[in-house]
Amino acid sequence: MSNFRAHLAEQRWDDHRYYHHSLVNQSLHFVSACTFMVAYCLLLVDPAVASLLAWGVAMTSRQAGHFFFEPRTYDHVNQASHTHKEAIKLGYNLFRKWVLMSVWLSVPLVLLATPTLFGALAAPAGVMGYLRHVGIGWLFLGVGAIVVRMLQLFAQYDVETGLVWATKIVTDPFNDFRLYKSAPLRLLKGERIDRREAA
Template structure:
């Protein structure tokens, strides 16, 4: 268990220090995390509406932060190129995210052009019913994307790495709130980039909630 937690913290630390330098990205992650927490609650009521919120708001804001605001040049803090970071990324790097988000964007079009999705659902008779079916489609896309990457990591690395990554993904919303709750305040102060002074030394305290203000 200690080894598993150490691996989980390492993945969290690498994700934070490599991919969350921009305060706009951090703020969007805070919005995403809050919506994900609400979506977790909605799972107990209706997984379809939970998925609509998770994909429609949480995932779009989160990935917009990565694609449009996070720097893609040389990382001076970590002394690493963007290509290197993409190569060692445990989860979904930008190339994999493009595929995943492409499937997400294609889903409503496919469901609209093919009502019932080849017999998976009864053809929707109202827009609300269509949205509910789309939510279920997005729910299974999310679950499938998570399971697929776990199995992929189990093959190319080991099962423990895959399970640690899945645990990280599921708990990221709570962790992101802990890490980035001050990001909007920093933005209001005019600080677009996180200087990450603490990351130049032993930054593992940051993933345990001890990040400097």
């Protein structure tokens, strides 16, 4: 168990130090973390709405931080190039994220083209019915993305690496809340890049 925790701490630290220098990115991760925590609570009550919130707000703000605000120049703090960081990233690097976000965008388009998903679903009742179908589709996508990448890590490394990564992904909102709760205020004070080490 101690090895699992050490491995989890290492994955979290690598993710933070390599991919969260921008305080705009950290602030968006804080928004994402808060939204994900609300979505986790809603998951037991209304999975479709929880998924719409998670993908529509939490994931878009989170990925916008990575795609648009995180520096891709040479990482002088960690003495690593962007190419090197992408090559060693265990989870979803930017290429895999582009693929995932493309599939995410395709879900509402497919359901718009075939609202019953070729007869597999009941016909949606108006716009809300359509949105609920999209939410459930995104929920399956989210779970599937975690399971598929975890299985890939099982094959590429070992079972523990895959389980640690999946645990990290599921618990990221709580960890991000803790790490980045001060980022919005620091951003408002004029800071742009985080040069502090995480506690």
